[in-house]
Amino acid sequence: MQYTELGSYAYRKIFFSMLLGSTVTFAILYGPQALIHIFPKQFNILPSTASLIISFATVGLAVGMLFVIVFSNSWGRKKIMTISLVLASLLNILLALSPNFKILASLRILQGVIISGFPAIALTYLSEEISPNHIGRVIGIYVSGSAVGGFIGRVIISTLTDFFTWNIAVLALGLFSLLCSLLFGIYLPESKNFKYTPLSFDNLISGMLRALKKKELLYMYAIGFLLLGVYVCLFNYIGFPLSKSPFHLSQTAIGFLFIFQLCGSWSAYLFGKLTEKYSRVHLMCWSTTISLIGSIMTLSSNIFVLIIGLILFASGFFAGHSITSGWIGTISSPDLKVYTSSLYLLFYYTGSTLIGWSGGMFLSLFGWNGVILMICGLLMITGLLVFSIKHSLGLASIKKSV
Numbered sequence: 001m002q003y004t005e006l007g008s009y010a011y012r013k014i015f016f017s018m019l020l021g022s023t024v025t026f027a028i029l030y031g032p033q034a035l036i037h038i039f040p041k042q043f044n045i046l047p048s049t050a051s052l053i054i055s056f057a058t059v060g061l062a063v064g065m066l067f068v069i070v071f072s073n074s075w076g077r078k079k080i081m082t083i084s085l086v087l088a089s090l091l092n093i094l095l096a097l098s099p100n101f102k103i104l105a106s107l108r109i110l111q112g113v114i115i116s117g118f119p120a121i122a123l124t125y126l127s128e129e130i131s132p133n134h135i136g137r138v139i140g141i142y143v144s145g146s147a148v149g150g151f152i153g154r155v156i157i158s159t160l161t162d163f164f165t166w167n168i169a170v171l172a173l174g175l176f177s178l179l180c181s182l183l184f185g186i187y188l189p190e191s192k193n194f195k196y197t198p199l200s201f202d203n204l205i206s207g208m209l210r211a212l213k214k215k216e217l218l219y220m221y222a223i224g225f226l227l228l229g230v231y232v233c234l235f236n237y238i239g240f241p242l243s244k245s246p247f248h249l250s251q252t253a254i255g256f257l258f259i260f261q262l263c264g265s266w267s268a269y270l271f272g273k274l275t276e277k278y279s280r281v282h283l284m285c286w287s288t289t290i291s292l293i294g295s296i297m298t299l300s301s302n303i304f305v306l307i308i309g310l311i312l313f314a315s316g317f318f319a320g321h322s323i324t325s326g327w328i329g330t331i332s333s334p335d336l337k338v339y340t341s342s343l344y345l346l347f348y349y350t351g352s353t354l355i356g357w358s359g360g361m362f363l364s365l366f367g368w369n370g371v372i373l374m375i376c377g378l379l380m381i382t383g384l385l386v387f388s389i390k391h392s393l394g395l396a397s398i399k400k401s402v
Contacts, residue, residue: 002192010189014129015141017188018122022145023152024085024177024184025118028092028111029057030232031153031173034254035166037239042166043101048360051236056105058232058352060112061119065349068120069342077125077191084117085181092174096167123341127329129192133276139326140272147265147318152176155256162252211339216331216392219385223284223324224348226382229355230375231317234295236356238310241368246301260311264318271319272326280327284320284386291316292379295372320382321348 032053039050071080091111098104122142130138153173160169211217242249242257249257271283290312297309325344332340355378362370 013187017184018142019145020180020184023149024180026146026149027153030150031157034154034158051360052105055353055357057108057112058349060109061116062346062349064113064116065120065342065346068117077121080117081121082185088115089177089181096171124338137273140269140322143268143322144265159252207339216389219389221347223385224344225351226378228348229351230378232352232356233359237363263311264314267315268318268322272322281390287316287319288383295375
């Protein structure tokens with residue numbers, strides 16, 4: 001295969017394009033998190049119902065991923081990703097016209113299905129085009145874009161909602177996303193190692209079944225489920241304690257607190273690079289521990305301690321996602337990469353939906369302490385799964401694949 005090497009012109013174009021695509025995807029998916037704590041009053045709904053603005057989008061995304069890979073194997077990686085980003089951006093503009101929460105939430109399902117074309121294909125594109133010697137750091141760049149996108153989306157929506165309305169904020173995010181999507185389509189190089197496969201749902205089913213037979217891959221799917229689940233859960237509801245005593249932060253201030261996510265961008269790249277030298281098992285243990293400590297610190301009534309906790313939590317999450325995303329590709333055979341990547345992301349976003357929603361019930365019943373207790377328990381289970389992977393692969397395999 002003719003791989004793209006580190007430092008080449010094509011590598012820089014892929015770097016820039018993937019950063020744009022990832023930014024758009026996660027700005028659209030998670031930008032509305034900044035509205036969850038104001039929707040209960042505006043639409044007279046429960047916090048768990050308001051969180052459906054995120055959960056419905058990730059449900060749509062998870063469902064869409066089951067089918068996108070069939071078309072990408074026949075139509076090409078770049079075409080699917082570009083169409084997905086452009087259409088999702090246009091739909092975000094349409095969301096601004098929603099007259100009530102039911103229509104808004106329904107459109108978010110459709111938006112999730114449409115946007116699935118980018119994340120479902122991006123990891124496969126990178127694993128096919130980038131030299132295996134540098135795939136870890138490139139995956140880190142891709143994950144970094146998700147941190148940047150989450151931050152930009154929340155800041156745009158938080159700030160403009162404070163000064164205007166949430167409709168204006170959502171419209172502005174749609175216009176910004178559309179511009180970035182068009183630039184993505186212009187700059188991303190065409191696939192060099194893509195192999196055409198006839199459109200067939202039989203191939204999809206057989207590929208998915210084979211990707212579900214390897215025990216260590218099942219553990220990784222479960223880790224993805226838990227990682228994004230706890231991350232979305234915490235940030236779905238952090239606006240509730242921050243807007244109340246003793247903090248009483250404004251919508252704009254809460255939005256700008258998400259600047260700490262850029263630390264997550266840095267940690268994703270750093271840990272992705274470290275996978276070239278160190279065991280992924282050990283790095284995953286560190287990332288999970290960092291998130292665990294960070295989540296506990298958000299219980300503090302001191303705003304500075306809480307902010308440090310948010311930084312640590314986000315850094316641990318993005319590091320863990322970067323490690324696991326690259327890990328999937330290293331233990332998958334070339335013909336299964338598109339299926340294992342898609343299954344990982346299917347579990348990943350399903351965790352976002354289910355755990356993100358259930359956190360609202362813990363908030364209603366037990367307050368913020370209950371949410372953090374749930375998160376800590378799930379992070380401990382994540383650590384146990386990492387050790388299960390180590391046991392499954394065996395020491396000899398670990399030296400080769402991790």
